[in-house]
Amino acid sequence: MAIEKKNFSRRDFIKQTSMFAGGVVFVSLINPMKVVYATKKPEGKGKWYGIAIDIEKCIGCANCARTCKIENDVHKEPFFFRNWVEQYTITNDEEILVSSPNGGIDGFEQPVPEEDIYKTFFVPKMCNHCTKSPCTQVCPVGASFESPEGIALVDQTYCIGCGYCVQACPYGCRYIDPDKGVVDKCTLCYHRLKDGLDPACMMACPTHARIYGDLNDKESEVSLFIKEHNCAVLKQQLNTVPKLYYNALSQEVH
Amino acid sequence: MNKFETLYEALANLDGFIYPNEIALNWDLLIVMYPYITGLVAGAFILASLNRVFDIKALRPTYEISLLTALAFMLVATMPLISHLGQPFRFYEMLITPHLTSAMAIFGFVYLWYLMVVLLLEIWFDYRYDMVIWSKEKKGFMRFVYRALTLWVLDTSHESRKTDEKIGYFITVVGIPSAFLLHGYVGFIFGSIKANPWWSTVMMPVIFLFSAMVSGIALVMFIYMGVNYLRRQKTDIFCLDTIAKYLFYILIIDFTLESLDQIHRIYEADESFDILKLLVRGKLFFTFFIMQIGLGTIIPLSVLGFLQFKKPRERIRKILYAIVSVCVLVGIFYMRWNVVIGGQLFSKSFYGFTSYKVDLIGGIDVWLSVLWFVIPFFILAFLLWLLPPWKKAEDLPQEKSL
Ligand code: SF4
Numbered sequence: 001m002a003i004e005k006k007n008f009s010r011r012d013f014i015k016q017t018s019m020f021a022g023g024v025v026f027v028s029l030i031n032p033m034k035v036v037y038a039t040k041k042p043e044g045k046g047k048w049y050g051i052a053i054d055i056e057k058c059i060g061c062a063n064c065a066r067t068c069k070i071e072n073d074v075h076k077e078p079f080f081f082r083n084w085v086e087q088y089t090i091t092n093d094e095e096i097l098v099s100s101p102n103g104g105i106d107g108f109e110q111p112v113p114e115e116d117i118y119k120t121f122f123v124p125k126m127c128n129h130c131t132k133s134p135c136t137q138v139c140p141v142g143a144s145f146e147s148p149e150g151i152a153l154v155d156q157t158y159c160i161g162c163g164y165c166v167q168a169c170p171y172g173c174r175y176i177d178p179d180k181g182v183v184d185k186c187t188l189c190y191h192r193l194k195d196g197l198d199p200a201c202m203m204a205c206p207t208h209a210r211i212y213g214d215l216n217d218k219e220s221e222v223s224l225f226i227k228e229h230n231c232a233v234l235k236q237q238l239n240t241v242p243k244l245y246y247n248a249l250s251q252e253v254h
Numbered sequence: 255m256n257k258f259e260t261l262y263e264a265l266a267n268l269d270g271f272i273y274p275n276e277i278a279l280n281w282d283l284l285i286v287m288y289p290y291i292t293g294l295v296a297g298a299f300i301l302a303s304l305n306r307v308f309d310i311k312a313l314r315p316t317y318e319i320s321l322l323t324a325l326a327f328m329l330v331a332t333m334p335l336i337s338h339l340g341q342p343f344r345f346y347e348m349l350i351t352p353h354l355t356s357a358m359a360i361f362g363f364v365y366l367w368y369l370m371v372v373l374l375l376e377i378w379f380d381y382r383y384d385m386v387i388w389s390k391e392k393k394g395f396m397r398f399v400y401r402a403l404t405l406w407v408l409d410t411s412h413e414s415r416k417t418d419e420k421i422g423y424f425i426t427v428v429g430i431p432s433a434f435l436l437h438g439y440v441g442f443i444f445g446s447i448k449a450n451p452w453w454s455t456v457m458m459p460v461i462f463l464f465s466a467m468v469s470g471i472a473l474v475m476f477i478y479m480g481v482n483y484l485r486r487q488k489t490d491i492f493c494l495d496t497i498a499k500y501l502f503y504i505l506i507i508d509f510t511l512e513s514l515d516q517i518h519r520i521y522e523a524d525e526s527f528d529i530l531k532l533l534v535r536g537k538l539f540f541t542f543f544i545m546q547i548g549l550g551t552i553i554p555l556s557v558l559g560f561l562q563f564k565k566p567r568e569r570i571r572k573i574l575y576a577i578v579s580v581c582v583l584v585g586i587f588y589m590r591w592n593v594v595i596g597g598q599l600f601s602k603s604f605y606g607f608t609s610y611k612v613d614l615i616g617g618i619d620v621w622l623s624v625l626w627f628v629i630p631f632f633i634l635a636f637l638l639w640l641l642p643p644w645k646k647a648e649d650l651p652q653e654k655s656l
């Protein structure tokens with residue numbers, strides 16, 4: 001599978017350093033408010049992947065999390081997840097309880113008696129494939145990058161395992177693989193997408209709470225879903241511009 | 255299983271909810287050492303510059319010691335960072351293919367600039383004349399070594415010394431902003447992470463800078479006393495008093511800046527405030543209030559403040575200075591700890607905490623951290639043997655033109 005990714009050569013480096021230095025001065029003169037990092041949406045017909053999760057449909061079975069671990073050979077220990085499910089419970093006393101035992105894979109328990117529950121729901125989490133992804137911005141070697149389709153990926157043969165991106169992701173979507181010493185995260189099953197298959201989590205969801213597709217195509221299932229539902233993204237205030245949209249997202253969810 | 259034991263322990267002791275990937279703290283003690291050591295370098299250098307550029311003569315006895323201390327710590331400054339990497343042998347990728355939007359990518363260059371252009375050159379110009387003299391006095395191998403160190407620039411004329419002096423002065427002038435850059439930049443690595451409200455503040459580089467000066471000055475003060483003690487020489491108490499005075503002033507600035515930062519947070523009380531309040535009062539209580547503020551700031555400030563008004567006997571003052579410098583060094587270490595570890599103890603979901611236990615016996619990070627802190631002292635001992643400041647020729651008589 002060929003992922004299109006620019007690897008820097010030394011010449012590029014010299015060229016880019018001088019261009020960057022000049023660029024910074026120039027840009028700050030012309031356009032001081034330009035953001036330092038953002039992926040470009042492809043023009044024309046290029047795909048631009050987005051995801052939508054319908055919280056109203058999620059039953060907390062965590063099939064997605066389980067399947068993801070198998071499909072992507074994620075460590076079995078409960079500290080490494082590309083994909084997990086959280087259970088939110090808001091009590092009548094307005095207390096907010098959140099849990100995600102083994103990412104939801106071992107099933108959930110509800111410790112609060114039913115009469116005390118104001119509302120409860122499940123929130124599946126995964127990489128938001130942010131448009132202005134801070135993880136890509138901070139990677140010191142460029143091992144974290146965005147595919148042309150807007151998927152945040154990591155070149156594990158190149159990653160130095162500094163963990164800076166893990167710190168920079170506001171959503172806790174990355175971890176250092178304890179065996180490989182490099183970072184690992186959701187790839188939206190890029191290896192499957194390339195072969196025309198759906199990501200494993202999408203296939204595993206029994207209630208069709210997860211949808212993905214091309215946001216560039218306004219007739220795609222995901223585009224229509226976002227249009228027809230009242231969707232929101234996580235931590236909008238951080239301006240990472242996530243491409244993972246939640247329907248019926250409560251404001252308590254962080 | 256063993257390798258995950260500490261993680262399972264952390265999992266069992268979770269407080270509230272944290273994202274599952276957050277249980278593994280991925281920046282450990284080594285990343286605490288990284289800003290600590292770079293801070294010592296920057297601080298020691300700035301003390302040297304006070305003497306040279308601002309012409310504070312009382313500090314003259316510590317000039318070379320400061321420079322050599324800065325160099326000794328600078329030589330290992332990258333090691334905590336490199337040894338912490340998951341793939342340490344790929345670290346050079348950062349130098350040959352840096353990703354320029356990353357704050358961390360530039361560290362290598364800032365480092366090289368500072369080490370090669372500023373520190374080494376300044377020391378070379380400062381010692382060149384003496385090395386020529388020493389090479390003439392010594393025999394055999396050492397003669398060759400000193401000659402090689404002079405790079406075969408063997409001119410000992412008055413003019414050449416004046417040129418050394420001028421260039422050295424110029425480098426120090428360039429060096430001050432470089433030292434500021436070096437450590438302000440390290441602060442930026444943390445301060446620019448918007449995902450983490452404990453780190454993300456514009457004050458971070460400035461706070462790092464002033465705490466660096468404080469720690470570097472304390473270190474040189476301690477080493478200066480230590481070296482004299484070992485050499486059974488008298489410590490110049492006037493020099494110590496002057497260092498202490500600067501330490502006092504800069505400590506006040508540092509404390510003010512940090513307090514401002516905290517007051518700002520408390521008054522603004524944004525969405526992250528509740529979790530940070532719990533963090534500081536709970537998990538960080540000991541390291542923040544007791545070690546950083548109490549031991550590292552209040553005690554030194556009170557003692558140094560007292561000494562500005564009352565001067566007890568020399569011996570007592572020396573003992574107090576020794577205690578103060580150690581307190582400051584410990585305090586700044588905990589300041590780095592509170593930033594690096596503290597910033598990872600609360601969940602970015604703002605719903606809970608994890609914990610971090612230093613594995614004193616088995617923890618590889620602990621051993622490496624101790625190693626990276628001890629090695630510079632050996633390097634310093636070697637440098638002091640090779641380039642003894644006390645055997646240097648007299649300074650040129652001052653000319654007003656500089
Ligand atoms: S969710 Fe995290 S890992 Fe994914 S793109 Fe955004 S910042 Fe990067």
Ligand code: SF4
Nearest residue numbers: 139159160162163165
């Ligand atoms: S851990 Fe790897 S991918 Fe993440 S910032 Fe460091 S080098 Fe880049």
